[in-house]
Amino acid sequence: MPTLSDLGHLPKRLVLGRAVRSDRLGESLLPKRYALPIFASDPLSSVAYATQEILIVLTLAGTAYLFLTPWLAALVVVLLGVLVLSYRQVVRAYPSGGGDYEVARQNHGPFAALVVASALLVDYVLTVAVSVSAGTDNIISAFPELAEHRVAIAVGLVGLLAALNLRGLRESGRAFAVPTYLFVTAILLMVATGLVRYFVTDAGLVAESAAYGVEPAPGYGEMGALALVLLALRAFASGCTALTGVEAIANGVPAFKPPKSRNAATTLTWMGGIAAVMFLGVSSLALLADVKYVEDACELTGFADCETEPQRTVIAQLAAATFGGDTSVGFFAVQAGTALVLILAANTAFNGFPLLGSVLAQDRYMPRQLHTRGDKLAYSNGILLLAGFAMLLIVAFDADVSRLVQLYIVGVFTAFTIGQWGMVRHWNRERSLESDPAVLARIRRSQAINLVGGTITSVVLVIIVVTKFTHGAWLVLVSMPLLIGLMKAIHRHYSNVSAQLVPDAETRMLPSKVHAVVLVSKVHKPTLRALAFARATRPDELTALTVNVDDAEVRALQADWERYDIPVPLTVLESPFREVTRPVVDFVKSIRRNSPRELVVVFVPQYVVGHWWENVLHNQSALRLRARLQFQPGVMITTVPWQLQSSIGRDAREDRSAPGDLRRGYTDDVDATPYG
Known part of the structure; x- marks a missing residue:
């Protein structure tokens, strides 16, 4: 029985047909009888006007x-x-x-x-x-x-x-x-x-x-x-x-x-x-x-x-x-x-524009996406841009x-x-x-x-x-x-990006120590798994971190923390204006400020869901937090997935996706997280 993901890909398959392997590129080369109508239809047709x-x-x-x-x-x-x-x-x-x-x-x-x-x-x-x-x-x-x-x-x-x-x-x-x-x-x-x-x-x-x-x-x-x-x-x-x-x-x-x-x-x-x-x-x-x-x-x-x-x-x-x-x-x-x-x-342009765009992209005068071939080995992005x-x-x-x-x-x-x-x-x-x-x-x-x-x-x-x-x-x-x-x-x-990415001595230098931070919203399986994974990396320091946006919820969390005898101290950040993102970012910044060579690894528990509509039923605060943290130097963000029942068997269904789908964004990225 087709899944929702399969039905989502159906219009694309109806338009494009089945994807073609990269090693079959030579099979798409043109003999003269096809090259003439493809490349010369513009000057031939201009006779009409x-x-x-x-x-x-x-x-x-x-x-x-x-x-x-x-x-x-x-x-x-x-x-x-x-x-x-x-x-x-x-x-x-x-x-x-x-x-x-x-x-x-x-x-x-x-x-x-x-x-x-x-x-x-x-x-x-x-x-x-x-x-x-x-x-x-x-x-x-x-x-x-x-x-x-x-x-x-x-x-x-x-x-x-x-x-x-x-x-x-x-x-x-x-x-x-x-x-x-x-x-x-x-x-x-x-x-x-x-x-x-x-x-x-x-x-x-x-x-x-x-x-x-x-x-x-x-x-x-x-x-x-x-x-x-x-x-x-x-x-x-x-x-x-x-x-x-x-x-x-x-x-x-x-x-x-x-x-x-x-x-x-x-x-x-x-x-x-x-x-x-x-x-x-x-x-x-x-x-x-x-x-x-x-x-x-x-x-x-x-x-x-x-x-x-x-x-x-x-x-x-x-x-x-x-x-x-x-x-x-x-x-x-x-x-x-x-x-x-x-x-x-117009097909003359539909062939010339993508080819020229690909050459320009290779010379770094156009976005690299124009150099990428699509499912049928055509330069799909150039075709869509021209249209x-x-x-x-x-x-x-x-x-x-x-x-x-x-x-x-x-x-x-x-x-x-x-x-x-x-x-x-x-x-x-x-x-x-x-x-x-x-x-x-x-x-x-x-x-x-x-x-x-x-x-x-x-x-x-x-x-x-x-x-x-x-x-x-x-x-x-x-x-x-x-x-x-x-x-x-x-x-x-x-050119600027390439210059910035040239390896130097600093990038090869090991951090002085590793400080792991695990984000906690409540005591449940995803949190305990994230803590276990963080401990398995053997960091120099490990902090379990939560933000106080509701006193009653934090007291209940602390009680559960003691009841389950979790061997990591729970750090509570006060947030009088009920913000989550700013206190966590400030906490991470303070670690880096006190020890610039220290590597901070933030572990974020995440639900993996099987249906698109499940994403909207969970709080999105951790997404905003990850978006802010990625701009901080010396900070790594590690996602710890927890698969819900609805996601069971999803990997087998996704295996039927066409080659290159993930590269082009045809995937159901998980947005919901159990944090926050």
């Missing part, structure tokens, strides 16, 4: 400049190719994981590494918020009646993603593979069908928004050459959202099956090629179908119900135009694939993609830039150590690739900061220094 973000910016000036869409998309694809080539060098040079953080730490020093870490941590949180919000938009495009539940749907989806990732890499890989490949197939089929429909058949390709007009925003009506350049640069910066997540494969090299570096480099190439084809295809179709998309639907002239009816996403409009309306099988297939992959694209921050962002920004995306990509391009220049330094160092002409030629080629990558990403970073600063990017630029300060404070704390 990157073109849309370009259109939002260009339509600020009306529809006259929408012809720039495919050209800007082509520039983004060129940048994608440069980044793929650059990160192929990173995964080969630094196969231990850590990506740009590791590159910066090795080549620029700790501060640059912290800048990269803060940028990536912020961007991972935004990746989850933006991807899930965009996925929610596509769900609403198919089912407009769900629009009022936007935030609740997005938050629930983040919770579901966290649960899937807590089950471990291999199981989440299977969960994400099918939707990712479905999305890629659906988009490629839509692009091919749309191009055939436009160029080969007479059916035409007309989006539902083609007939709408767009009034230029104030100040964008008549633009000079400089204003047009700034508009194009801002649209290009928005389109660069297609590049987020490229670095995730470099961060996740340790999760690949051997040969790790080669498999990671191959997966990077697959990701770049697929993303480039899809992004160019969607951007071209959007131009051919005359898609209009604005930040606020009421900016579309001719949109009858802009106040109540949500504007369909660009992907939804293209699917309807390509497959013959919003009731066709093709439309729902594209929408289903897009919604699923956008939601699951919590993403949910806060979604609630704060009402799951609005257009608002969230303004915060996006500043962090990731900061990491790109620092990482690429770090690789240039890395190859300089390698060149100085190498004399083989063939190897030197390869090093020069790799350095040239990273030099080009660093130059281009630096320019793009400046463009992004300038064009997005007043639109929300300032929040990221403020958050990053705060994170850096927090990480430095954590590192300083760990």
